[in-house]
Amino acid sequence: MIRKCSLEEISDGRLYDTNDMVKAYCNECKGCHACCEGMGNSIILDPIDVMRLTSHLGKSFEELLTDEIELNVVDGLVLPNIKMKKNVCPFLNAEGRCSIHEARPGFCRLFPLGRYYENGGFQYFLQIHECKRAGKTKVKVSKWIDTPDIPRYTKYINDWHNFQKEMQELLKKKLLEEKEEEARNLTILVLNVLFMGIYDDKTDFYQQFDSRLAKLRELIAVK
Numbered sequence: 001m002i003r004k005c006s007l008e009e010i011s012d013g014r015l016y017d018t019n020d021m022v023k024a025y026c027n028e029c030k031g032c033h034a035c036c037e038g039m040g041n042s043i044i045l046d047p048i049d050v051m052r053l054t055s056h057l058g059k060s061f062e063e064l065l066t067d068e069i070e071l072n073v074v075d076g077l078v079l080p081n082i083k084m085k086k087n088v089c090p091f092l093n094a095e096g097r098c099s100i101h102e103a104r105p106g107f108c109r110l111f112p113l114g115r116y117y118e119n120g121g122f123q124y125f126l127q128i129h130e131c132k133r134a135g136k137t138k139v140k141v142s143k144w145i146d147t148p149d150i151p152r153y154t155k156y157i158n159d160w161h162n163f164q165k166e167m168q169e170l171l172k173k174k175l176l177e178e179k180e181e182e183a184r185n186l187t188i189l190v191l192n193v194l195f196m197g198i199y200d201d202k203t204d205f206y207q208q209f210d211s212r213l214a215k216l217r218e219l220i221a222v223k
Ligand code: SF4
Pocket: 026, 028, 029, 030, 032, 033, 034, 035, 036, 111, 112, 130, 131, 132, 133
């Protein structure tokens, strides 16, 4: 999601790489679940999140849409996000813990870190106004985001980000040319190819994503 605020306003002014230490560790959030409530539609899911959720919950993307997730327009694209129930994440259990911890979305893995994209890549930043927990200690960024194979994950996040940027430009162009229906069809195509259907959790996710993205690019090129 594009944010229109300066890094200085929301961060400690530093950018972090995956091997850097950042003051984000909050003692496993014991006794707190503040960021699992009142998040509106901001917990946006990317394809790897959907693969983790569908595999962990044994439900298809379409089945998740009946209850746990919903679709919203984000910078022109239609993307899934966690659907809050009475302002609370549906995966927060009665003990105030995440019931899908190992399959939680990238947004939750990152929080309170964010990503800052620049010059074709990205670094991490610490959002200083988000997690109010006092006494946070330092943790390595790679450990905090709790995701295996960081180099491939980083490439995937970049590819996904760059693809969204390209699509946003293309959709903007279509709308300027008053081709609303074509723009709408493109957003549906992205959803169908990158999110619908099962990602096989026994097969390498990144290969599956790359091949879906290549197929999508071919389909967009002939439109
Ligand atoms: S607000 Fe901070 S301490 Fe509380 S659950 Fe979120 S990350 Fe953990």
